[in-house]
Amino acid sequence: MNNFASDPLTLYSYIFVGGFVAIYFWRFLGLVFADRLAIDSEILIWVRLVANALMAALVARIVFLPPGTLETTLLSNRLIALFVGILGYFFLGRKLFIAVICAISTFIALEMLIKKSLF
């Protein structure tokens, strides 16, 4: 393992080369493509839809292959909570905040209920 505490040069080369440069490369490329597109360009709609689908795939990956401690929770609870959040959004005035509260409180309630009944 790298000893980052005693070697700031290594630490900051990881942060700037492994982090900043590696990520900014794609942002810069995105900007280069954006230069060729006008605000009313139809390709812009395609790019937006691709980005939408990509983000939705990321959401699905977190739900179905959860990272970290989320792994300790039930898939059914995650799916139900997500569904309740979407319902909350569309039926309670299309407010993002309310939808997030609906989903997360459903999630915590379901998890607590199940953990309690099991142990």
Added chain:
Amino acid sequence: MRGGIIMAGTWFHGQTALLGLKNSFGVAGLVLCASSIGVGALAHDAGIGVLPLLIMTFFTWALPSQVILIAMMASGAGLIATALAVSLSAVRLMPMVTSMIPTIRNEDTPRWILLVIAHMTAATVWLEARRQAPTIPLEKRAVYILFMSLGLISMLMVGVMVGFHLASQVPVLISAALIFITPIYFLVAMFSAAQIKADYISIGLGFAFGPPITYLLPELDLMIAGLIGGSLAYGFFLLFEKGKEKAA
């Protein structure tokens, strides 16, 4: 009147900057703050100090990629291998920048601001720009987005610091709920930013295609799911929605 001195500074609008800063302290900021707590804890366990962590947070500004960076550093991976793994996770930012930039600039927007905004583009900013930018006049959008991003990044840094100091003292269920807030916010914010039916279709297809493609091609899954789902939704737009617009 294209003299540099006269035009210099026309991109800046103080009130819009303040509004952007103020609006960053909303749902998006809270979600970021909450979801970054786990990242702070991760960095703590990897032996990365507070100051490097904050600098890293500012210069990566993409939580999933930052998680991979910290995990690679903790595992003792080489610099090139780390850069490649992090880079692979950041491909998703490219279509976000490409689709956002043309909607927030005009001919007076200085190049350096666009270069900075490109760095500030992450899922949260991309979503909030789509949700909020239409209410801001075009010539003020760049400064609005810039200051909103700065506000959001501050919230992220607060969350990372809280996580760093709490480390592993957070109960498992709370830490799981903090992770789960992000996908909920992403999904609902995408619904709230949707303008046309094809937006909803792209979200549904991406969600449906994601898991099977992850199973088949775990490295490039998101990009492939994005391209297939987004292109099919675009086909729907060309076939049904665009025609309707013309007929109406």
